[in-house]
Amino acid sequence: xxxxxxxxxxxxxxxxxxxxxxxxxxxxxxxxFKKQGVPVAELQTWLDHWGWEKLLNRQGxxxxxxxxxxxxxxxxxxxxxxxxxxxxxxxxRPVIAWPTGxxxxxxxxxxWPV
Numbered sequence: 057x058x059x060x061x062x063x064x065x066x067x068x069x070x071x072x073x074x075x076x077x078x079x080x081x082x083x084x085x086x087x088x089f090k091k092q093g094v095p096v097a098e099l100q101t102w103l104d105h106w107g108w109e110k111l112l113n114r115q116g117x118x119x120x121x122x123x124x125x126x127x128x129x130x131x132x133x134x135x136x137x138x139x140x141x142x143x144x145x146x147x148x149r150p151v152i153a154w155p156t157g158x159x160x161x162x163x164x165x166x167x168w169p170v
Contacts, residue, residue: 089144108136118145
């Protein structure tokens with residue numbers, strides 16, 4: 057089993073994470089949110105593990121481009137999941153599902169089981 061890196065290919069943080077994994081001999085499968093969508097079951101697992109506040113990227117361009125009513129509608133995990141499913145770029149990246157069951161969010165190699 058290989059880790060699965062979830063993200064978008066043009067994201068600098070995803071690029072950095074994928075390069076780091078390759079440099080350290082870790083074969084990973086890439087799941088492209090833009091082409092393959094956000095897997096609903098995995099999104100719920102990420103929300104359960106990390107919470108919507110950690111998983112929702114409110115610093116990114118996509119979030120800032122959302123209308124104020126949509127932004128204001130995000131008040132809990134369910135509403136955050138709805139926005140993240142509709143706008144995958146609002147998910148903090150990369151999310152990595154490790155074969156051990158560990159889930160990491162962001163470029164945090166010191167937390168990776170490598």
